[in-house]
Amino acid sequence: MIVGERKPLAEIAELLEPFRKILVLGCGTCVTVCLAGGEKEAAETASALAVLRKKAGKEAEIDTQTMVRQCEYEFIDEDKDKLDNYDAILSLACGVGVQTMTTRLPEKIIMPGLNTTFMGYPLEQGVWTENCLGCGDCELGLTMGICPITRCSKSMMNGPCGGSQEEKCEVSKDVDCAWHLIYERLLKLGMAGRMAVIQPPKNWATSHHGGPRTSVREDVRLENGK
C-alpha cells in the first residue's frame, strides 16, 4: 500500500494561513490503513488546527469529511457537491489523491496534509517499511522475492557492497543488508549459483527516470478513451 505521514502541524498551518473556511478531507483507503489520513486523523488534524488558529488570533471555520478514495474521479464526483463553499481543502490523501483532486476540481484549492513516504507494508503495529520503488521492471524473480532495487541502499544488482557487516547496511544498523538476505535465501533454496551471474545495467527508462509514466491497456479501454 501507499504509506504516508502527516505533515507537521506548523507546516499545515502555514499552508492554510490565507484561508478561513477549510475542509480537512480524509481518504478512506491506504492512508486510513496506515493511520495517517483517515477519518480519525482528519478529525484530530482539524481540532489541532482550530486551536492553533484561535491562539494566533486568526480563527477559522474547519470541517472534516472523508472520501472513499481521492485518487479516482468516480469517488470525487460522488462527493463533489459536499466540497463547495470552502476556501481551501486540506487533503489527507497521498500525493496521488491530492493531484487527482486538483485535476478533477481545478477551481478548488487543494493543499497536501501528508508527506507520501513510500510503497510498503506494516512490519508490526505502528511500523511500516518500504519494499517497492515501482521501477517498472520487477527483479523479484531473480532474487526470489527480496528487492535489491528498493531494499539495498545503493540499488545494487550484483551482490553486497563492502559496507555490509553483521547482516546490516552501512547506512544504518536499523536497516538489513538486502543482499545478505538475498544470499541467505538463495542458499536455502539451493540457488546460490545465481549470485555468480552478472546482471547487466538496469534499464531505468521503465522507472521514473524515463519521465512520468502512463500505463495503457487497450483491451479494457473504452472508445474515445472515456
Place this chain on the structure above:
Amino acid sequence: MKTESNLEKMFNAGHFAVTGELGPPKSANLETTLHHAEEMRNHVDAYNITDNQTAIVRTSSIGVAANLVQRGMEPVVQMTCRDRNRICLQADLLGAVSFGALNFLCLQGDHGNFGNETGCKNVYDLDSTQLIQAVKNMRDDGVFVGGDKLEHPLPKVFIGAVANPFADPFEYRALRLAKKIAAGAEFVQTQCIFDLDRFEKWMEQVRELGLHKKVKIMGGVTPIKSVGAARYMQNNVSGMIVPEELVQRIKGAEDKKKEGLNFAIETIKRLQEIEGVHGVHIMAIAWEEIVPEIVERAGLYPRPAVN
C-alpha cells in the same frame, strides 16, 4: 601514448607493487596534495586518488590525476557509482584517458548520507560490477553500455576493483571477487587490513578458487597514528574490522605513533609472504609523509624500474 600502465608492468614483471593513496582537498588548492605526491615520488609505483571519499565534496579524482600526469606521476583514478550515471562515468573515463590516465579503480562508493551533502541524490545507475564490465567493453569491444560504438579504440586501460574481506557474508566475499574478475577486474585493492587472520582465511578461499592467478591483489594497509584513530575506524568506518587486541597494543605502547607504524610494517612484511598477494596499497590518511619510511622499512625500496 603509453600502451600499458607502469603499475601493470610492475605486476607483469613479478614485482611486489606499491601504491600510495592521495585524498584530494576540500578546495581547488592542490599544493598540499601535490607536496605529498612529491614526498613519495620515489617510493610508490602509482598514486591512488580517492573519489569524494566518504561522500565528502573534494577536488575530483580526475582533477588531481591530471595534475599528477603533468608531473610525470602515474595515477590510479577511483571512480564511484554514487555521483555519476553511465553517461558521465563513460565520459569521464574518456576524458581521463585523453590526458594519459590508464589505471581505473571501479567502486560503488560510500552512501551519500555519510558525507557533507546528506541531502544529495544518490545516483547508483550502474553498480560497481557493471562499471567494471562497462570499462572492459569500451576497451575490448569498443562499445558503450548502450551499444553505440567508440569512434576510436580506447588505449589499454588497466581495470581495478575493490574487495573487502572484512565485510559480510564472509563466505561470499571470495566469490564476489570472482564475479568482479569475470566482469573484467585485473587488479584489486582491499579494505585496510588490521585483522590478518581473517585476511589470510579470505586469501585461502581466493586461492582455492584460483583467483590469485587471474587478478593482481593489493593488500590495503593503513598506519594507525593514535588510539583515537583506531577507535574511530573500529566504530565509525563502514566495512572495517579493527581487533580490540590491536587497539590495546597501541594503547599499551609508550610511543603510540611508533607502535602503529610498526604494526603497519609488520603487516606489509606478512603480506609479502602470503601466496597470491601481489602488492600493497598504503593509505596513510593524514599521515602521508610517513609513506617513504614505511616502504623502506618494509624492504620495498628502492622501487624497481620497468619498461
